[in-house]
Amino acid sequence: MKKLSLFTICLIILIGSWVFLRFVVGGIISVPIPSSVIAMYMGLIVIAILVHISVEDSQFREFLRPIHETLVEDRRRIHRRVLVVLIPLFLLGYTYSIIAQRANPPGSPRDAHPSPPLELTYKDEVIGTMQDVVNPYRHYEKDDPEEFKAHVENGRRVYHQNCFVCHGDHLDGQGHFAPYLQPLPANFQDPGIIPNFQESFFFWRIAKGGPGLPAAGTPWDSAMPIWEDTLTKEEIWDVILFLSDYTGYQPRTFGEAH
Amino acid sequence: MRIRTIALLLILFGTLAVFSPADAQNAPEASERGKEVYEDSCAHCHGVEGRGDGSAAENLLPRPRDFTRGLYKIRSTEAGQLPTDQDLFDIITEGMPGSSMPEWETALSTDDRWQLVAYIKTFYPGFKENETPPKQITLAGKISYAEQSVEIGKELYVELGCVECHGNVGRGDGTSAPTLEDSWGFQTWPANLTQGWTFRGGYDTEDIFKRFIGGIAGSPMPAFEGDSFLNFGLTAEESKRLIELENRDEMTEAEEEESGKFYEKMDAAVDIALTIQEGGEVSAADIQTYNDAMKIVYEKSWHLANYVKSLMPEKRPEPAIGNNVLRSQYVQGALPAIDDAVWETFEARYFPLVGQVVIEPRQFNPTIDGVHVKSFYNDTEVAFLFIWDDRTHTTDETDENTGKTLEDALAVQFPVKVPQGPTAPKPYFLWGGRLPVYLWHWKASMPEQVTELTAKGINNAEVQEVQGELEVQSDYTDGQYKLWVKRALKTEDKKDLQLEPSVFVPIAFSAWDGSNGDVDTKRTMTSWYTFVLEPVPSSRRFVYPPLIAILSVGLLFGLRAFVQRRNSEEV
Incomplete structure (x- = not known):
């Protein structure tokens, strides 16, 4: 097999890297990478290639050789003619696509974990500070399993009468209304949700809903209702018990945080 | 080497196939595990005792199935038969589109789903008593989709009376549509045949065909057999002839005799069908008569299935999210009126609606699927065309419980001021809050008028003192509303939204279906989407x-x- 020229190798590296970033990393392995990040990586690769080929004069000449040949040598005439048509055509299409591109709406930044207020309230009643409030029925888990089960069952009822149309039968945020809400309802089966927050945080999110998000927190389109208008305090605490009981995830406790 | 590898793979797959529960045709014996899974995953809708009365049931329409009567909608089996185990397994696995039954493939293992099948069967004794396996519908004589078959199906659609429930073009808006009840006395709507994605059992031609032959048990949809099928026992020609004779004002004696013979033939065939259904004894000749009659039913059903298939787009339209925003197109001169053919050239954007479940009274069972929107603008004005399906045209109905007047309506919502930049807050999506929204409110009782509202909350809307000069046209035909609204880009009123090209404007919708009890907060709605007056492309x-x-x-x-x-x- 003929040895590949340095120029071809560089070209392969360049195209290969782009394909790898765009389709392998940003498709098969993970979610698509923003084009600006790809451009940054590609810039680094181009610099690396330039450094590599310009280390020695002979290396640089070797790199330029195929370009030279294509430009002047008779045996490359066909290559030359093809390129003199293809290069302008590509530029024509490329500049046209850039100029004719439609403006797209600005993306909405997402603050997935809005910071809660210092005090936890239900309607106007202060329950306590966000850090100290615990689920008043949680202790039954050890003290009185029967009572605990009753609370979980009540939470199950509350959930299926109010929450499941969005958050889903599996608690995975895929209820039958969910696909048409932006942002999507929370997925409680996601290991990053329940274990990361205290029960008081869930109480706050449930009680105040989308409108209760802090002014700095985005997005503002959350369809989460203000449940303190509909549910009693006990019902909210019970539904929190149900969420962790059903998924098997334990909410973060104050002790663990230290 | 290679041959040996292939052989090993074959053995491996063969073993898997034999032991894979997915290939089993029959559920295992009912066990404790099935009960456990059922109570954890199903009972909240279907009830602990399988009566379809779980805690969530009241909020759901269609209602969760009551398993104690053995009536199953989606089956691969003939009329009046129980479903196969595989049918039950498939429904659990895939869920039922258009209802709140989700797919359970991701949440439950294959084994658990089979355990569920076994457990669900214990709610109805008929499963145990029936020793012969249910008879499956044969798909062998399938008539492929073709224009000619669709044409025949179209005639049958009228002839067989499908129009009465499903409406002229299939939007579920037939004259009987609002009166239908299921076997439990709950209201039920005929399928909108233009929205295949809401069909509980799928919308391939084969799926549709199976619903015809097997019926949709527990619903008013009849199985195509015996006396529930028009002119059962007659050939297609005979059936046509009979309809022709019956449409005459007067018949000659010979013709009366001819139609009498047709009736005798039909009665005989229906009798045999009933006897077979009840499991009675029939002669070989009778079976032949029955099979001949069913062959015609099967043929007609394939044609009809092809016709129904022709009524719907291939899949549910994509919602207008991401860069797929509503782009109003620039035109020079006058904007097109509601009936202008130019609208056909504009590909609509689709905004799926969901029930409003934030503020009481809530709507858990929306009947409006979504709204399609198109828009053109010129130098001074913008025109929108809103299109949505609604099975009934309701302008003045009184709600039995609240005494409120029910009517169909649509509201289009914009912010009063467009948020500047991606981090500037939008008003609350449900008719605003701290930040106000600007609304166009249209009601079916006043079809040529749109009221401008300013709202700071779903229960805090005010009719604007200064009503702008909005031009409005609307139309209701065959279960579909069209609403056309035209407004100046700029107005004098500070409470109005001011429009200019290239600015991305949040837009949202609320819709009310009067016949579904929608009024005030009880409605279907969307959260914010985006709309823009698309700038004229640069000549550069x-x-x-x-x-x-x-x-x-x-x-x-x-x-x-x-x-x-x-x-x-x-x-």
């Missing part, structure tokens, strides 16, 4: 690209000349 796009192309040619030749000269110098 015809200047710069050719210029750059020509320059690049010059550059290439220059480069070549440079290299050549240097080469000759070196020599």
Whole structure:
């Protein structure tokens, strides 16, 4: 097999890297990478290639050789003619696509974990500070399993009468209304949700809903209702018990945080 | 080496196939595990005792199935038969589109789903008592989709009376549509045949065909058999002839005799069908008569299935999210009126609606699927065309419980001021809050009028004192509303939204179906989407690209000349 020229190798590296970033990393392995990040990586690769080929004069000449040949040598005439048509055509299409591109709406930044207020309230009643409030029925888990089960069952009822149309039968945020809400309802089966927050945080999110998000927190389109208008305090605490009981995830406790 | 590998793989897959529960046709014996899974995953809708009365049931329409009567909608089996185990397994696995039954493939293992099948069967004793396996519908005589078959199906659609429930073009808006009840006395709507994605058992031609032959048990949809099928026992020609005779004002004696013979033939066939259904004894000749009659039913059903398939798009339209925003197109001169053919050239954007479940009273069972929107603008005005399906035209109905007047309506919502930049807050999506929204409110009782509202909350809307000059046209035909609204881009009123090209404007919708009890907060709605007056494309796009192309040619030749000269110098 003929040895590949340095120029071809560089070209392969360049195209290969782009394909790898765009389709392998940003498709098969993970979610698509923003084009600006790809451009940054590609810039680094181009610099690396330039450094590599310009280390020695002979290396640089070797790199330029195929370009030279294509430009002047008779045996490359066909290559030359093809390129003199293809290069302008590509530029024509490329500049046209850039100029004719439609403006797209600005993306909405997402603050997935809005910071809660210092005090936890239900309607106007202060329950306590966000850090100290615990689920008043949680202790039954050890003290009185029967009572605990009753609370979980009540939470199950509350959930299926109010929450499941969005958050889903599996608690995975895929209820039958969910696909048409932006942002999507929370997925409680996601290991990053329940274990990361205290029960008081869930109480706050449930009680105040989308409108209760802090002014700095985005997005503002959350369809989460203000449940303190509909549910009693006990019902909210019970539904929190149900969420962790059903998924098997334990909410973060104050002790663990230290 | 290679042959050995293939052989090993074959053995491996063969073993898997034999032991894989997914291939089993029959559920295992009912066990404790099935009960456990059922109570954890199903009972909240279907009830602990399988009566379809779980805690969530009241909020759901269609209601969760009551398993104690053995009536299953989606089956691969003939009329009046129980479903196969595989049917039950498939429904659990795939869920039922258009209802709140989700797919359980992700949440439950294959084994658990089979355990569920076994457990669900214990709610109805008929499963155990029936020793012969249910008879499956044969798909062997399938008539492929073709224009000719669709045409025949279209005639049958009218002839068989499908129109009465499903409406002229299939939007579920037939005259009987509002009166239908299921076997439990709950209200039920006929399927909107233009929205295949809401069909509980799928919308392939085969799926549709199976619903015809097997019926949809527990619903008013009849199985195509015996006395529930028009002119059962007659050939297609005979059936046509009979309809022709019956449409005459007067019949001659010979014709009366002819139609009498047809009736005798039909009665005989229906009798046999009933006897077979009840499991009675029938002669070989009777079976032949029955099979001949069913062959015609099967043929007609394939044609009809092909016709129904022709009524719907291939899949549910994509919602207008991401960059797929509603782009109003610029036109010079007058904007098209509601019936202008130009609208057909504009591909609508689709905004799926969901029930409003935030503020009481809530709507858990929306009947409006979504709204399609198109828009054109010129130098001074913008026109929108809103299109949505609604099975009934309701303008003045009184709600039995609240005494409120129910009517169909649509509201289009914009912010009063467009948020500047991606981090500027939008008003609350449900008719605003701290930040107000600007609304166009249209009601079916006043079809040529849109009221401008300003709202700071779903229960805090005010009719604007100054009503702008909005032009409105609307239409209701065959289960579909069209609403056309035209407004000036700029108005004097500070409470109105002011529009200019290239600005991305949040837009949202609320819709009310009067016949579904929608009123005030009980409605279907969307959260914010985006709309823009698409700027006229710059003419620069015809200047710069050719210029750059020509320059690049010059550059290439220059480069070549440079290299050549240097080469000759070196020599």
